[in-house]
Amino acid sequence: MKVSDLSPEELNKRLAGLGLVLHIGPFVVLIQSSIDSIFRGISRLYASYPVATDDVFVDFRLAFSPSVGVRRFFRPQVHFSFDGLQPFVPLPLNHAFPMFEWALNWCIAKHAHQYLIIHAAVIERDGFAVILPGEPGAGKSTLCSVLVNRGWRLLTDELAMISVADGSLAPIPRPVSLKNESIDIVRRYAPDAVFGDVFLDTKKGTVAHMRASEDSVRRVNEHAQPAWVIMPRYTRGSDSFLQPGSKAQFSLLIANNSFNYNILDEQGFTMLTDLVQRCDCYDFCYSDLESAVQVFDSLRPPVTNAE
């Protein structure tokens, strides 16, 4: 059963009551909230996600509650709680849905050390994946959004999860968060893409979320093999071209962009170096999205070394 199979009343009843339990990527997530923007965000952007049956173990319980008492009338806020603790500063009530997205990222990055987790987008084609590490302002999310509307499958736009067990990338398709001008740019390049509400004046500016395709949600259990690490560098007026990067530098880059590299200790180091060894590593300069798409289309998987 999917979220879209629930009537709006039933969906709201679960969310506002004991919680709605969803399968998101490899995790089982319970979301509890009576706040409207969360209801709208879930019903629109998580429509095709499976609802969990009763006899399942919940990995993360997230609750979002509005301010109570007098605060309700005067700049009300939303409070995130995880197992009774409030790890975040409260945000304005109308930013509840973006807060949910950020909160879920936090839960995963802090607690899922069966993966090496890197701040990067991951897209896949024919079983091979590109990891796009996320320096702010480099255009990772914009590029990712356009590519997943041109034949690439979305694994994630934020949390690249590399399985400690076998080095594969675990999908966690979620709404792609876009900021400011990117929202309009992506709407132009992908007129069929579905967007949620637009949130103004967040700490990151204007934020909106693009729904992940049904295909990417359906294929949530299909892991991918990392083949390329491509560092996007949006440069106004530039041609689109890939520049091979130094593997040593890319190792450092990935370590610096990782959430839990230091917890995984020696194993993390080995995983990192293995990753960089077997992937083709590039810096990618671009300004025009159409020619960027063509460059990605021309990627061929690296030849694997026999040893």
Added chain:
Amino acid sequence: MPNNSADKLLRVLREPALLATLSLADWDLVVRQARRSDLLARLWVLMKREVTDLVSTAAPHQHLLSAYQVSQKQARVVRYEVQRIDRALREINQPVILLKGAAYVVAQLPPAEGRVFSDIDILVPKAKIDAVEQVMNKHGWETTHLDEYDQRYYRTWMHELPPMSHIRRKSNIDVHHAILPETARLKPSSEKLLAAIQLIPGCDNVYTLSDVDMVLHSATHLFSDGELEHGLRDLVDLDSLLRHFSSKQEFWERLVERATELGLVRPLYYAFTYCRSMLLTPVPEMAYKAVLSLSDFSPVTRRAMGFLLDRALLPDHESCRDGFTSIARWLLYIRSHYLRMPLYLLIPHLIRKAIKNRKSSAPLNGQELEKS
């Protein structure tokens, strides 16, 4: 016990083999209670030790393993920091005397397994405190809480320097010159503790307290401290220490004797009582009776403290609360201050603290996930 589900984590701690038989609903409670009590990593250790045919890909197990990985990392950090502290204190010929968690890790004692660590606590003689502060400053640690009142609070009234933080590595150290504040009602002699320190095998300048002193310190800290949200974890430490040392020659006799000598019989009484009732620690009947009669309680006090501690020591999770839990914790919080300071100092202090808390800094700004 307030209610039935509060039992879950406790039963598993007492009998780790139960971990192999938990239903998913049980796991759900156990994981959440353990996470709030900082005992999730400990459960992993217990599970590996006691459950021989382990299937470790089950979802609940992942949470235990992740918590264990975090605790391993913290232990590595502690060992590294202790080396750096040693380097500093050697310059003034001062031994590094580790307390609590750091002591368990470096001395490889059983409580260290699956333990969560944050700050490092060391003990130094009062006469050397200024020299220690200076050499620590030289090596990059500076005191936090720079407000004048706070400085005075720590230095004059409490038993430690204000917490020190390393400017680059952000590691935290608490430098104590006694295990309880100057102003407290109980006054265990620091000189006696320092006279009994033990060198850690394999080290040449790093020490722990003696076995009985370690137990007494842990008990005193737990039962004088106001913040019992992590009380269960401290009790697990105590249980682990007692079981480990119980095979040593005349350990229980020495423990009771030392408690009497240092004036710490009452915390030891609480330690025995709650270790036995909550974790089934095998405290010999003789030792228990001795402490009971020496602790000189009125039945009223005993009953009242029992009521409070029965609730406050449970995991700080909604499944483990009843109507009285918050009050119990609050009363114990007040009591801990009452034990630390006389009333004429306590009241202004609490007022000031209440005002400050309103302005205190908030937790994470969630939009910026910290990277490693």
